[in-house]
Amino acid sequence: MSEPNLADEIAVRLRRDILRGKLPPDAPIKERDNASELGVSRTPMREAIRMLAKEGLVILRPSRSPIVARPSFKEISDQVAVLLVLEKLSAELACVNATETDLEELRAINQRMSDCYDQADPLDLFEIDMGFHTAIAKASHNTSLAETHRAYLARLWRARFLAASQKRNRARVVGEHRVILDALEAHDVEAVRAGIDWHLGHLADDIRPIIEDEQRRHGMWADNDPG
Numbered sequence: 001m002s003e004p005n006l007a008d009e010i011a012v013r014l015r016r017d018i019l020r021g022k023l024p025p026d027a028p029i030k031e032r033d034n035a036s037e038l039g040v041s042r043t044p045m046r047e048a049i050r051m052l053a054k055e056g057l058v059i060l061r062p063s064r065s066p067i068v069a070r071p072s073f074k075e076i077s078d079q080v081a082v083l084l085v086l087e088k089l090s091a092e093l094a095c096v097n098a099t100e101t102d103l104e105e106l107r108a109i110n111q112r113m114s115d116c117y118d119q120a121d122p123l124d125l126f127e128i129d130m131g132f133h134t135a136i137a138k139a140s141h142n143t144s145l146a147e148t149h150r151a152y153l154a155r156l157w158r159a160r161f162l163a164a165s166q167k168r169n170r171a172r173v174v175g176e177h178r179v180i181l182d183a184l185e186a187h188d189v190e191a192v193r194a195g196i197d198w199h200l201g202h203l204a205d206d207i208r209p210i211i212e213d214e215q216r217r218h219g220m221w222a223d224n225d226p227g
Contacts, residue, residue: 006040007047008048010040011048013038014048014049015055016123018158019126019161025214026067026068026070028066029058029066031065031066053066055157057154072215073207073208079152079155080203081204083153083156083200084196084200086137087200090145091136091140091183091184091192091193093145094137094139095183095188097141098139102135103181105135106132106139109132110178112128113129114174122165126160126161126164126165130153132177166206166210179191179198180196180199
């Protein structure tokens with residue numbers, strides 16, 4: 001396998017370790033140790049870490065091991081505000097530009113989520129959910145918008161996964177996706193904007209208590225750390 005593909009695979013593994021909490025915020029990612037554990041050279045490991053740094057999941061440090069990022073709620077809230085604008089614009093353009101193939105892909109993703117919701121691993125389910133939103137951005141047929149949306153989606157993966165894990169509800173998620181899909185199929189811009197608002201308008205409020213609790217527990221640990 002080529003090193004670029006290997007770097008992608010390593011990035012997926014590290015990303016999932018971060019989302020699951022195996023690599024918690026502030027945890028160092030030791031390039032040599034991780035490469036040795038996976039039986040790979042340091043080059044694809046280094047590239048995978050750089051990919052996660054671009055996503056905002058990892059912070060690079062000069063002459064030191066990179067660490068898992070611990071963004072503040074303000075940082076996350078700012079990113080959520082931008083993401084919501086991108087989601088609405090993507091959906092609006094998809095109302096005009098989506099092909100039948102695009103709509104079929106969205107139907108298939110939502111059906112897959114509905115079929116496996118009660119049995120799927122929470123992280124696998126979350127990735128299907130994010131795939132739905134990525135497919136809408138793709139259906140806008142605006143490459144610049146889709147790339148920007150992907151970047152912000154990646155930055156919010158951990159926060160959104162934590163929030164989604166706390167509020168698992170098959171009827172809500174599948175139903176809200178269905179409302180968005182119905183609006184796209186009807187080419188109804190106002191309805192799709194309302195659907196995105198209904199689905200994501202409360203995202204920052206869902207994330208806030210989780211991040212603030214995590215920050216509070218981190219502060220308690222730091223206060224008790226003898227150094």
